Amino acid sequence: MSTTKVSTTLTKERVAEAKARVGDRGFSRYLDEALARQLQFDRLADLEQRLGGEFGSIPRAVQRQVDRLDWPR
Helix, strand or coil: CCCCCCCCCCCHHHHHHHHHHHHHHHHHHHHHHHHHHHHHHHHHHHHHHHHHHHHCCCCHHHHHHHHCCCCCC
16 A cells, blocks of 8 residues: 655644654554544445435434444454
């Protein structure tokens, strides 16, 4: 996978906290992985919206049942 250099403005405190976790050399990878997770979340939200438009919203009883389930580990 190719990479590209970008310039962005981030909150000073968040950058410091992230670098404390991963170090200066791991910072880009940390941001890239966070961006990948957010994009996946956004694609799932888009899918949910499209499916809701096609099939209607999830019935409340079903949503409550799903909400009670344990997440897979």
